[in-house]
Amino acid sequence: MNSDITVQVDGVPRRLTVDTRTTLLDALRERLGVTSPKKGCDHGQCGACTVLSGGRRVLSCLVLAVTQDGAEVVTAEGLAARAATTDGRHDTDARTATDARTAEERHADGALHPVQRAFIDCDALQCGYCTPGQVVSAVGALEEFARGWPSAVTEGPGAPRLDRAEVAERMSGNLCRCGAYVNIVTAIQQAAGTGPTGTSTAGTEPAGTASAGAAR
């Protein structure tokens, strides 16, 4: 059972025919060669496949590609270009005209999203497998935070403060088997401008702070 869909992936409209059983993750990786979303658990439990769809972070392993006809999908590869536009959305025509390049060529220019830059600055990774999902999730989480959305650890009705407990709770859907969490939290705070400045690694707060906060 096949279906024709058009999905905008990292600013580029892509037309393809998919079996209705195909997930967005498999369509991106196996059909379109966009391999930054990773297949970790394939059951919505690890967050490695996180992409933005319609501007919101979602798990591409639990999305049927056939439901994404007309959707705008952004992976870790498209974050820098997305950030470069003023409103966070792509100018479709301009991107299409200039983007006959492969994904590899596109990010060969080395442009990074501030969250990606912060992950490097803070050494917020070890093996790197979960990292594309982590950075996309962090971008989504920071936009949710900017909208004033609360989390389970937000206290009171006012706008929350982005402390380590808030970051840890908002990022709990992204697992890191290497355990790079301490620096991931620091990186996200740095990208948001709420973390300690001038620090490239952990040590400004005890490692236990995040988990103790999240357990409230």
Add this chain to the structure above:
Amino acid sequence: MKPFDYRSPADAADAVRSVAGNPGAVFLAGGTNLVDHLKLGVVEPDLVVGVAALLPGEVEELGGGALRIGAGVSNSELAAHPRVREWFPVLSQALLSGASGQLRNMATVGGNPLQRTRCVYFQDVTTPCNKRRPGSGCSAVGGWTRHHAILGASEHCIAVHPSDMAVAMAALEAQVRVLGPDGERVVPFVDLHRLPGDAPERDTVLGHGELVTAIDLPALPLARRSAYRKVRDRASYAFALVSVAAAVEVEDGVITDARVAFGGVAHAPWRAYRAEEALRGAPASEASYRAAADAELADARPAAGLDGGNAFKIPLLRRTLAAVLRGLAGEDAR
């Protein structure tokens, strides 16, 4: 995965016709549970009918403090809605305690209450399960029961309902608006989910082809003083061992009214009517909280299991209820 057709209907009535006319058809909203079940082989539909785009996506004020929540509203949008946070904090807290940021963006208000149990035997198609394959037996009875029921279970099924949102909805006396092949009807949220009895394959009272279009929250002033507390094996992104949704009204140190529901302990969100009855007119005190828990848990039946069983849920739930009520009473306690 078995092949299936996909349809994206024009409107809700069209979606209902598509599913009602085909016993092998299912609705697909956020997909967080169904897509996983397609992969696992737990469900094998002939036709998947996408409804996410056509369900109402707005939270509407009905006047007097009541809200109508479109079935297409995401869990994250509902949790962040200013009126929900102000008037029904228990609901916002329940939503935020569930799943992860990504899943809450995908999950819908209509789909969340209809998610299936996370019983490991239900999800493992190689094991007998009366809910998945009626009459095949229950692998959880005498198996691993840490996450299973202590209230309202049967010999055929000891699974629990996994939703946090549903526990708050049960306490808040929500009303479920349903569109079916014979038109619209309204189902009280507390009547939506069934206890397993001898038909655990049926989670809810909805018929095939009935589509949840909205959930109404009636005005409930006491819900401004409400809270949700979830106890689980890790601090975030895990299902409840037990959870408590509660709202109280306290005057002069006396609880004048209360709403209480439990999660993680039954096949349905468990509205704790007996606890509410015990609380009404009682002093806001530790003794009253314990008495309310005892009243509700008198019929609790823990399940023995390979992992030591789940009798721990009884004292855990008793303490969790007391903690929530203590927090809500605050300085008004005696």
